[in-house]
Every structure is written in C-alpha cells, then in structure tokens.
Amino acid sequence: MFAPLIEEWDTALRSGDPLSFPGYAGKLASLPHESVRTGLADGYVLIEGDFDVIGGSMGLVHGEKVVRALDRATERRRPVVVVTRSGGARMQEGMVSLVQLSRTAAAVGRHAAAGLLSVSVHRSPTTGGVFASYGSLTDLRVVETGATIGFAGPRVVSQTTGHDVDGSSHTAETALAAGLVDASLPADQIPAWVEAALGRADAPLRAARPPTPIRQATTPVLAEGEADPNPAWAAVLAARRLGRPSGIHVAAAACSSWTELAPGTEPALRTALATVAGRRVVVVAFDRYGGRGMPGPDGYRLACRGIALADRLQIPIVTFVDTPGADVSPDAENGGIALAIARAHAAMAAATVPTVSVTVGEGGSGGAQAFSATDRLLIQEHAIFSVIGPEGAAAILERDAAKAPEVAPRLRLTSRDLVDLGIADASVPDDIDATVAAVTEALDEAVPGERAARLDAATRRWLRGDEQ
Numbered sequence: 001m002f003a004p005l006i007e008e009w010d011t012a013l014r015s016g017d018p019l020s021f022p023g024y025a026g027k028l029a030s031l032p033h034e035s036v037r038t039g040l041a042d043g044y045v046l047i048e049g050d051f052d053v054i055g056g057s058m059g060l061v062h063g064e065k066v067v068r069a070l071d072r073a074t075e076r077r078r079p080v081v082v083v084t085r086s087g088g089a090r091m092q093e094g095m096v097s098l099v100q101l102s103r104t105a106a107a108v109g110r111h112a113a114a115g116l117l118s119v120s121v122h123r124s125p126t127t128g129g130v131f132a133s134y135g136s137l138t139d140l141r142v143v144e145t146g147a148t149i150g151f152a153g154p155r156v157v158s159q160t161t162g163h164d165v166d167g168s169s170h171t172a173e174t175a176l177a178a179g180l181v182d183a184s185l186p187a188d189q190i191p192a193w194v195e196a197a198l199g200r201a202d203a204p205l206r207a208a209r210p211p212t213p214i215r216q217a218t219t220p221v222l223a224e225g226e227a228d229p230n231p232a233w234a235a236v237l238a239a240r241r242l243g244r245p246s247g248i249h250v251a252a253a254a255c256s257s258w259t260e261l262a263p264g265t266e267p268a269l270r271t272a273l274a275t276v277a278g279r280r281v282v283v284v285a286f287d288r289y290g291g292r293g294m295p296g297p298d299g300y301r302l303a304c305r306g307i308a309l310a311d312r313l314q315i316p317i318v319t320f321v322d323t324p325g326a327d328v329s330p331d332a333e334n335g336g337i338a339l340a341i342a343r344a345h346a347a348m349a350a351a352t353v354p355t356v357s358v359t360v361g362e363g364g365s366g367g368a369q370a371f372s373a374t375d376r377l378l379i380q381e382h383a384i385f386s387v388i389g390p391e392g393a394a395a396i397l398e399r400d401a402a403k404a405p406e407v408a409p410r411l412r413l414t415s416r417d418l419v420d421l422g423i424a425d426a427s428v429p430d431d432i433d434a435t436v437a438a439v440t441e442a443l444d445e446a447v448p449g450e451r452a453a454r455l456d457a458a459t460r461r462w463l464r465g466d467e468q
Helices: 024-030 060-076 091-113 154-161 172-177 187-197 231-239 247-254 297-313 330-334 337-350 365-369 390-397 401-411 415-420 432-445 450-460
Strands: 007-009 036-040 045-049 080-086 118-127 140-144 183-185 255-260 269-276 279-286 317-323 355-364 376-380 384-386 426-428
Touching: 007 060, 036 060, 045 060, 060 080, 060 091, 091 118, 118 187, 140 172, 140 187, 172 183, 183 187, 187 255, 231 355, 231 384, 231 401, 247 255, 247 269, 247 279, 247 317, 247 355, 247 432, 269 297, 269 317, 269 432, 279 297, 297 317, 297 337, 317 365, 330 337, 337 365, 337 450, 355 365, 355 432, 376 415, 376 432, 376 450, 390 401, 415 426, 426 432
Parallel strands: 045 080, 080 118, 118 140, 140 183, 279 317, 317 355, 355 376, 355 384, 376 426
Antiparallel strands: 007 036, 036 045, 255 269, 269 279
16 A cells, blocks of 8 residues: 555445446456545545556546545645556446546546646556556656556557567656656655655755866956956856856755656756745756756756646746757757747746746846746846857857957846846845845745736837837
8 A cells, every 4th residue: 555544435336237248247246345445645635546456447436436536635625646556447347447537537637727736656557548547647747666657558569569669668767768757766765755746745956066167267367456348258257157056056955845847858957846945836947067058849848847837736936047048959940949938938928826037157048038037037146148149149240259258248148237127136146045045035025927017117118119
C-alpha cells in the first residue's frame, strides 16, 4: 500500500457480468475486493490500483470508484494522489469497461477546474486504459525506476505490429527522457517526492555551482573617482561574467522546495512547482550555463505548462531571467521557436495570478521578455536587458559585430536605463540574498494586471500625435 487510509470508500461495490463472459461471474465471486482502492489519506484523496486483481484492469466498478473519489476530492477541496499499476481496460466487460476512460477523464477535469492539485505515481506495469485516461491527466507525474510504462504493453506491440520495442520505449527511463513524466525514482524515494509535490515537505534545489572563470574579463582600470567612459559596455561584461550566478542559482537560494516539471527537457530553461518564503509558486528559471544558455521550443512549451498550472491553482509565478536570447538554430526554427515564444508571451499576459520577475544577468530579446512582462519587474544592478545583443546590433547598424562596445550605449540596456524608461520597477543589488529578499517583498506587493499598466505607461510616454 502506498499510504494508510483514514477512511476507505465504496468497498461494497461489486460488478455485474454485462457480456456474460465465460467464467467471469465465478471470477468476480472469488475476488476479495476490486482492482482499485479509494479513500481519504493524510490530507489528500488516494486512488491506488491493485495489479493482483485481474491485472489491475479498469472495469465498471474500478471506473465508478475513481469517479466518486475524484468528485469527493473536488467537493472537499483535497488534492489527489493516483497510484497506477494496471494492464488497462477490462476485456471481460467490453465497452462498459472502455467508457470508464471517458468518465474518469471527465472527473479529473472537474477536479482540475476547481483549482486543485493532482499527482500520479506510476508503478510497474502501468499500461492501457488507466494510463490513457486518469493516470496521465494529473498535474505532476513520477514513475518508479525500472517500471514498464506505455499505452500498449510490449508484448501486445510485438505480437500485433511485429515491432520489438527493445528498450526504445515503454520504460521509466524512456518516459522521463521524452518528458512524459516529471521524475523517475526508486520506490523508497517516491513518498518524499509526493510530499514535496503536495507542498508538505522541503526538497531543496541542488543547482550546480557556476563555472570558475579561467581568467578575469579585461576591463579598463580606473583611477579612484574616475568615471567609466563606457558604463553600458561595462554592464555587458559584468552581466556576462563567467562565474556570475544565473537564474537557477538564485532560484535555488529562494526555494525551499522544488518539484521540477519534466527535468532535462531544456537545460537552459527550467520550470518547477516550488515554495518561496512559505508560499506555493511556479518558478521559471533560466540557466545560462545549461546547454548554450539559449532555450529552444520545448523549454518555452514546458514553461507554458507551468504558467497554466499556476493560473489554475491560483498561485504566483516567479521568473529568474538570464539568457542572451532564445535558440535561433535551424532545428529551433523548424521546431517552432517563434510560435513557442509567442505562446509564452500570451500565457504570461493572460495569467490571473501575481507575477514577479528578476533579471539576474542578461535579458536578451523576446526570448527573455516573454517571462519579464510581470506585475513586478526587478533587475540586478549590474544586469542588462536589451532588444538585441550589442553584437547583433553592431552587425546590423555598423556591419561589424566587433563594434559592439560602441553600440551598447545606444541601446540603453543598463539597470538604471530600464528603470528610467519605466520598463523595470526597481534595481536590486547583485547579492543573492538581497535579490531573494526583494523577490519575496515583490510577491507581497504584486497585483495581477499591473504588468499591463506599466508597459502601457512606458509606451504612452513616447507616443506622439495621439489626440485621444
């Protein structure tokens, strides 16, 4: 058993024999219980499949118990933990069994619409109709390491299609690599993961330390009291300094729990259900040291999943921005990078919850702006934000990327510039603890809708010829 039940529900329900299937009535009479148990655990509703009962298959009673459990969870405003271990829909009940996929999926939808969290634990095997209905529709999903998981079981695939899956699918590892689940863990580690996902236990983020600089960036040596002749370029060098903490490092300091969505999907852009200063939030954190530091389409799509989750659960969104820009490689273009960024802009704009962002290094173009149009926007003192990187601007304006230091001041990309333009609310120290404190304070103050008011005001300030 995954967890003890304070009260177990619907134990008296028993199935009929809708198909008069040979031998099925006798089989039912010998069952001590159905293939799923449901009830109230410690603070959540538990739905747990039992593979030892007709392969954990979902017949009409299994489906009815799941529907009732989800609806009770909705009425009582409880999160749900689903533990799956099933071979699929029950053949002996035919279409009466198959329609339970639709019924249970609808019940998950009602629970989600009420703004409640759900978590799945996939044990081995998890296949067929349970996996293709309520088992896959939860907000967060963890699979037991080594489990067989897939829509059709490997033997069915082999004997009906002639294809041998041979480890290329149907495993916990392939499911994690494909982003179908959010974690793959040994059985004894799963309860702690679930507790953290429910926000009832700490699970800190362990971010790798930033690389140590091979050598310090070359910057002019100034006499005491001498003004920097090119503070914009100095800010660029400071923001890009090797060893400067990136977004993921500030997130690690800010979050006491971190349940990442589909880790490994995009190393440069990570999304998690987390806890900041005792409150549940969704965090989107850039890592300029992850990959090339330039997120691709999958990273933006995953962040949109996180934004949708925050909006449904009515919890704030916090973003830690640090990227020279989105991936512009041919693969990213063909993968729909522009559409993915556009949808991220739209998702942030439509969010009905408080949103806070802090630029902790470099904010590069639309790929960074997508997660910076927030109710409160902070920028570290020596961070930068620009419509385009200085090198790209120099290549366009001067036909020479090497002239980036000359072009940088024209872009007004420093933290002071951003505040003066009304784009950012405030500059904060580069220090991690000070930044975390500022983010916490901003969470207390942020009001949904302020993002649009600030950006509209910055736009109107420079409008000319508007007679309204």
